[in-house]
Amino acid sequence: MENFAVIDLGSNSCRMTVTEIEEDGSFKRGQMTKAFVRLSEGMEASGELQELPMARTITALQGFYAVYSKLENLTLRAVATAAVRGAKNQADFLERVKQQVHGLEIQVITGNEEANYDYLGVINTLPVTNCVIMDTGGASCELVLVQNGRVQNLVSLPFGSVNLSETFLVHGTDQVAAVDLFRLSTAVQRLFNGIWWLHRGQNLPIVALGGSNRTIAKIRRKEKKVADYEDIHGFRMTVAEVDDVYANIIGRNLAQRKAIPGLSKDRADIIAAGITPIVTIMRTLDSGRVVFSENGVREGILYEHLADLRAHGRIGEVDKSAKK
Known part of the structure; x- marks a missing residue:
């Protein structure tokens, strides 16, 4: 062995x-x-x-x-x-x-190597054939377009939960200011608009990786009182459910975010910026659902x-x- x-x-x-x-x-x-x-x-x-x-x-x-x-x-x-x-x-x-x-x-x-490893982790453990894989980390975001089970395009973008928070949440991490959130989501949207092949993922499900994205699933599973709420591999959510979790997070101050069941206190100060990319890309691609992966x-x-x-x-x- x-x-x-x-x-x-x-x-x-x-x-x-x-x-x-x-x-x-x-x-x-x-x-x-x-x-x-x-x-x-x-x-x-x-x-x-x-x-x-x-x-x-x-x-x-x-x-x-x-x-x-x-x-x-x-x-x-x-x-x-x-x-x-x-x-x-x-x-x-x-x-x-x-x-x-x-x-x-x-x-x-x-x-690109990181994005390809994400693809291997997903394609070998989830029954997906056509999707957009999104791995939002602390300082980068990997996107992979998968069609017929194979990589068609991939990219690594230089933003994640930590550097987005430091760059755009300039009024502090306690209460998310509307002007900061607007500038953050606009900047992310512009980066997505610059990816020429991303429109080919229109209407495809998003397969979500990374700690911030997985937190969405953990919060939702806590809300549904699922006993093993951290076992999110293969868990699915609609865009409306994701939006509800996002609205709950950005509407709270830091102390209140730390009290959200399913959200790690260590992630509470960066979670608003961390999940803005997935909320943005679901709207960009008009995706109806997201599938969460523990494997990357x-x-x-x-x-x-x-x-x-x-x-x-x-x-x-x-x-x-x-x-x-």
Whole structure:
């Protein structure tokens, strides 16, 4: 058995998933670990990763090391996305991680690679054929147009919940000001208008990934009193339901947002900006529904790894019943 660990260092959170892969090709998800590090915090002015977020991130990675270092037959893959990708001090940060986290080497993936991994994570675990995949992170947003089960176009846009909040919610994160919300939604709409192929996703469902988008589903499931409200993979919502959640969020101050069931207190200050893109794109494409996915970059990397193992004859055919 191989323990395949994937670390995904995002702009807002850092996550690790361990998957146990058997020789016959079957696999099951083991331990999952998450830490809110908000690595992109304060980057807007200088374009550099700041000291406190870097320190938080390294502490989180050291905690991950305490877990994966105990695993036998370990294969480790660590990737970083938008925050590290755009940082002027990227090289210094990666070297610091290597020195302070027992030689951990992190690969910085491109926006297109991130979008493609999102596609692999979705297409292997959800029954979708035609859709627009949207992954809204802390500092980037990936869009993938899927037709007949295949990628037709993809793009990575340089905005997410953290940098949108820092750029547009200039009157503070307590109460969302109407003028800030207008400028935010207008800027997002203009970026979407500049994607020439996006109109081909008209009327298609949106498959939503990323912490902010998933929060919409968690809030709705809490409202419906679903016991396992965090298990949102495959959960569907109409555009009207998404709009209701959005209106509830932007109509509250920070303390009131922290009290919303299903919304993490760590995300309350950036959630309004974080879900504005999905509300905007559903209107742009006149999408009638959104399907939520728990699987994205980390699972995409897993499926790429499984395909490589099969190609080299190291495992049998994957057991499709292991999908999640």
